[in-house]
Amino acid sequence: MDVGEFELISDVTADLPAGDDVLLGVGDDAAVLRPAGDVVVTTDMLVDGIHFRQNWSPAFQIGRKAVAVNVSDVESMGAVPSAIVMALGLPAEAELDWVRELSAGVRDEAARAGVSLVGGDTARSGAVVITVTALGNLDGRAPVTRSGAREGDLVAVAGRLGWAGAGLTVLQRGFGSPKELVAEQQCPSVPYGQGRVASEAGATSMVDISDGLLADLGHVCAASGVGMDLATSNFELPEAIQRVSAATGVSPWNFILAGGEDHALAATFPAGTELPAGWRRVGVVTGSGEVTVDGERWEGPRGWTHFG
Amino acid sequence: MDVGEFELISDVTADLPAGDDVLLGVGDDAAVLRPAGDVVVTTDMLVDGIHFRQNWSPAFQIGRKAVAVNVSDVESMGAVPSAIVMALGLPAEAELDWVRELSAGVRDEAARAGVSLVGGDTARSGAVVITVTALGNLDGRAPVTRSGAREGDLVAVAGRLGWAGAGLTVLQRGFGSPKELVAEQQCPSVPYGQGRVASEAGATSMVDISDGLLADLGHVCAASGVGMDLATSNFELPEAIQRVSAATGVSPWNFILAGGEDHALAATFPAGTELPAGWRRVGVVTGSGEVTVDGERWEGPRGWTHFG
DSSP, rough: OOOOOOHHHHHHHHOOOOOOEEEBBTTTSSSEESSSSSSSEEEEEEBBTTOOOTTSSSSHHHHHHHHHHHHHHHHHHTTTEEEEEEEEEOOOOOOOHHHHHHHHHHHHHHHHOEEEEEEEEEEOOOOOEEEEEEEEEOTTTTOOOOOOOOTOOOEEESSOSSSSHHHHHHHHTTEEEEEEHHHHHHSOOOOOHHHHHHTTTTOOOOOOOOOHHHHHHHHHHHHHHHHEOOOOOGGOOOHHHHHHHHHHHHOOOHHHHHHHOOOEEEEEETTOOOTHHHHHHHEEEEESSEEEEEEOOOOOOOOOOOOO | OOOHHHHHHHHHHOOOOOOOTTTEEEEEEEEEOOOOEEEEEEEEEETTTTTTTTTSSSHHHHHHHHHHHHHHHHTTTEEEEEEEEEEEEEEOOOHHHHEEEEHHHHHHHHOOOOOEEEEEEEESSOOEEEEEEEEOOTTTTOOOOOOOOOOOOOOEEESSSSSHHHHHHHTTTTOOOOOHHHHHHHHOOTTTTTHHHHTTOOEEEEESSSSEEEEEEEEHHHHOOOOOEGGGGOOOOOOHHHHHHHHHOHEEEEEEEEOOOOEEEEEETTTTTOOOTTTTEEEEEEESSSSEEEEEEEEEEOOOOOOO
C-alpha cells in the first residue's frame, strides 16, 4: 500500500460533520477552533500488539477504540469533548481496505463522542501506531481533577466495569463469546456526556477507569489525601461476567474491581448528593489513605497491565 | 529498559516552566489551558528511520526536532505557540540515558518555542515513535491560511532554506560537516515568533516549508487559485551550501528551492507592504497558476521525500 497523506486524511474525514466551534478543519497547516471556556487536552498512543491485536479486533473497532480511550480522559475532567487530531503510523504491508475500515471506525466513534476530527498526519512505521489527541471545552466550569475528594463524599461510577477485562480473558483462551464482553475489549462503551453531568451535579473529583477501578481510585486517593471503602453489594454482577468466571475460575470481582480498559467514569460527590441518572453509588470516601473493599484490604489484583 | 509512564513523563516535564495560560499541567487525566482567542491545533508523528535516524542524530536533537516541526505549523497559522502534548513509543531495548537526552531536547526546544509541555503518554513500540500535538493562541487575530494569496502580492520568507536538505546530502555521503548544515537536518531553526509578526504585518497567506519551497508554495497557489514567480537573485546563497554543491555536484538551487525539512515560513503580503525584520522578499504572486523561477518553469526537483 502506498497511500498519500492527503488522500488518507481525506478518506478519514469524508462526510464527518464539524462542530460549530471548528473554524477551520483538515487541509491547512493546522486546524482552528473557537473554544467555549477553558480547554482540556490529552493524548494517548495505541500500538499494535500492546493496546490492540489485529487478530482479536477488526480494524473498525481499533479505530473506534483509539478515539474512545482518548475522549474518555476529556470526559473525566468534566469537559464536553470537542475535537480530535490523529497521527497514524502504518507498515508497508497495511491493506488499503484495512485502513478504510479503521477510518470508518474513527468516524463512527467521533460521531458517538460528538467530536470533530480536525487534523491528522500519516507516517510509515514498523507496526500500526495510532496517536489521538482529544480536546474539550469546559464552558465556564472548573475542571474536575483527581485531587478534590473529601472524607465523607460518596463514590459513584458511570459506565460498565469488568466487561473489557472479562472479554480479554475470553480472547486469551481462544474463545469469541460472550460477544458483548469481547466487544467491550475491542472498544469500550464510554459513557459520553456523563463527565459534564457529573461536574454539574457537583462532583469533587473524577477519573476514568483505564487501569482498573481499585488502581484508578488509588490515584484519586493519593492526589486527594483520602481513602475509600467500596461495598460489593452496590455493584452490578452482569450475567455474562458470571458465566466467564464460572468457566475460567477467575473471580468476577477481579474483573469488576481490577479489570482495566473499561473507561467507565468514577467520581466523588458531596454526601447527600442526589446522583444523576447513569450514576451508581458504590462506596464512600474515608480518611484511611487506601482503597478498601467491604472494609477490608483487597488481596486480589488491583490493576491492569496491557497484554503486550 | 522499563520506564513507567509516570516516571518518564515526570522526567520530561521536570523544571519546565508552564505558561500563564496553563491552569493544570501534567499529572491528571488531561491538562487544562485558558486560551487567548481562537485555538490552533496540529499533530505530527516522527518515526525512527523515516523522520530521523539514531545514527545520524543524537537523542537531544531528535527531541528538539519533534517539538520544532510541530510548533512550526502553529507559527504558520499566525498563532502564538502555547502548549504541546507528546506521546512517545519506545522499544524494549531503548536505553534510559538515551530517553533522558531525548527528554532534555524536548524541554530545550519547548523553551525556545515558548510552549509548555502539558501532557504525555508512553507506550512500548517496535521502533521509536514520537507524536507531538501543538496548540497555539490567535489572540483575537484571524488565522493566516493557505488560501488568501492574491495576484500582485509579494512573496517573502523567514528562516533558513536549503540547510536541512544540504545537511542530509552530507550525512548520506558519510560526512559530518559542514556542521551547521548537519545541525539543521538534525533539528531545524524555526523562526519562532515570525508567524505572529507576519500576521500583524498583514500576511494574506502563510505556510511552513516542510516539503520544499516550491512544493509548499505550490500548495498555497492551489489553495489560493494563483501562481508565483520567484527571483533567484533575491535569495541568499550560504557559503556552506555552496561548498556542499561544489563537493557533490548538486545545484545549490536544488537545496534552496526544493530541499525539505527547513521549516522556514513563507508568506504573501499585499504589494507595498514594508516587510518586518526577519522577512526577505523572494517573489511575486501571479495569475499563472504555477510556481515559476526567474519567469521559467523549474525543471529540477520541486520537493522532498523523506529518506526512509
